[in-house]
Amino acid sequence: MLQGPGSLLLIVLASHCCLGSARGLFFGQSDFPYKRSNCKPIPANLQLCHGIEYQNMRLPNLLGHETMKEVLEQAGAWIPLVMKQCHPDTKKFLCSLFAPVCLDDLDETIQPCHSLCVQVKDRCAPVMSAFGFPWPDMLDCDRFPQDNDLCIPLASSDHLLPATEEAPKVCEACKTKNEDDNDIMETLCKNDFALKIKVKEITYINRDTKIILETKSKTIYKLNGVSEKDLKKSVLWLKDSLQCTCEEMNDINLHFSVWPELSLFCCGSKTRLR
CATH class of the missing domain: 1.10.2000.10 (Frizzled cysteine-rich domain)
Structure with missing residues (x-):
């Protein structure tokens, strides 16, 4: 070895x-x-x-x-x-x-x-x-x-055995949250915008994930202080994504519903769009 x-x-x-x-x-x-x-x-x-x-x-x-x-x-x-x-x-x-x-x-x-x-x-x-x-x-x-x-060569001659590795760390923005209707409504109310949107492209820059949105495929729930023109120019970032996993990012053909930190169920303030 x-x-x-x-x-x-x-x-x-x-x-x-x-x-x-x-x-x-x-x-x-x-x-x-x-x-x-x-x-x-x-x-x-x-x-x-x-x-x-x-x-x-x-x-x-x-x-x-x-x-x-x-x-x-x-x-x-x-x-x-x-x-x-x-x-x-x-x-x-x-x-x-x-x-x-x-x-x-x-x-x-x-x-x-x-x-x-x-x-x-x-x-x-x-x-x-x-x-x-x-x-x-x-x-x-x-x-x-x-x-x-x-x-x-392979790292180990025991490669035929099932790997026993620690469970990968899940990115904070991608952790499943048990929210009831009241929690969801509170999140909607305290943010400037909320929408369900499709991911167009995912690229990796340094240790971060850059997420480009497919603005033609979206469902808008709330849009205060943010224009659709702003959405067309916006990208999202998942910080330090190479140090964690995010199952939601595995298939860009899906529509995502993620809360403010990642904003693919784009819920947040105008400053989150860049």
């Missing part, structure tokens, strides 16, 4: 004599000419790989991204899958592709092992499918080396 750059380096030194000639490792580009990659510090705003056990990554990476800008743009789309916790090694697998570990003494890029890909796919592909996304060709497990080669 690889625990960090030190243990990676030991495996590299032991295996270096067995490595073949250098060639491109970019998926879908088997004839792509070899291009020497460079070690770059993993930026703090690469949230997908926040807290990963190594500090430096290779560019170009294993997905063909040649700039850090490309990596940041593409990696953000995979954060929700990590948050679903479908497999304990999901982040490890994805980061081995988006931000492959970089060792100064080794030119070759270390790929994820075939078994790592298979285990993550078996657990996470059904989750993706439930939301209408197939397992992408660029993550075809047959592309990756067997475990007896130099590669990033």
Whole structure:
């Protein structure tokens, strides 16, 4: 099991004599000419790989991204899958592709092992499918080396056992509240606006979730001091969302009913709309 750059380096030194000639490792580009990659510090705003056990990554990476800008743009789309916790090694697998570990003494890029890909796919592909996304060709497990080669393995040989992890923390704005009719009426009365609205798009910026509203699909219950024009320009934020889970955010095809803190049953004051 690889625990960090030190243990990676030991495996590299032991295996270096067995490595073949250098060639491109970019998926879908088997004839792509070899291009020497460079070690770059993993930026703090690469949230997908926040807290990963190594500090430096290779560019170009294993997905063909040649700039850090490309990596940041593409990696953000995979954060929700990590948050679903479908497999304990999901982040490890994805980061081995988006931000492959970089060792100064080794030119070759270390790929994820075939078994790592298979285990993550078996657990996470059904989750993706439930939301209408197939397992992408660029993550075809047959592309990756067997475990007896130099590669990033599963974290534990006990991966076939059910994971026993702590229950994920639920975002404060997404906690279920047992409210009776009086509580709901009080909330409606003390706020400037209340509406039921559909989410158009969800993106991740730093550690927060940015929620863009589909203003054409809404039910307005109350709208004092806030115009529909204001609603069209507004976005909502779920702060520190990467440190917690929110089941309501798993399917943007649903209409949400959430109270003031998240405001997707948009109930609050005008200052909450930005």
